[in-house]
Amino acid sequence: MPVTFDHTRIRVSDLDKSIHWYCETCGFELLRRTDRSPSGNQLAHLQIPGSSHKLELTYSAAYTVKFPEDLVHTCIRVDNITTYCEMLEALDLKIDLWPSDWRERFAKSKKMAFITDPDGYEVEILEHSES
Numbered sequence: 001m002p003v004t005f006d007h008t009r010i011r012v013s014d015l016d017k018s019i020h021w022y023c024e025t026c027g028f029e030l031l032r033r034t035d036r037s038p039s040g041n042q043l044a045h046l047q048i049p050g051s052s053h054k055l056e057l058t059y060s061a062a063y064t065v066k067f068p069e070d071l072v073h074t075c076i077r078v079d080n081i082t083t084y085c086e087m088l089e090a091l092d093l094k095i096d097l098w099p100s101d102w103r104e105r106f107a108k109s110k111k112m113a114f115i116t117d118p119d120g121y122e123v124e125i126l127e128h129s130e131s
Contacts, residue, residue, distance in 0.1 A: 010121055012118070013064075015044055018057050030044060033045075042060070076124070096116060
């Protein structure tokens, strides 16, 4: 029997803000939104076009988003990390682990960057050609 990896769920403190951030920053598209799941949560299912894996954002007023630092991160791959990171800079986003000489470092070593979503979850950024 084949098995596939379908989605990852994270809790968020503001569903609209998180939907906007992931769509504008990471290229996700909103697949569907549920204002009341059977357990009472608000849900949003997001997906990057061309990817089969989904991100489920879950909001509940009764839940406070707290997690240990560096516990959870997601990762996206882009065609050209330099162009993508320039776009992030234009959005005034702080890019973590980002050396001031990043263009020179990217030419010589692995291209990797991190950004942080509104709740503190890290999103790792890698280039498609990197492994």
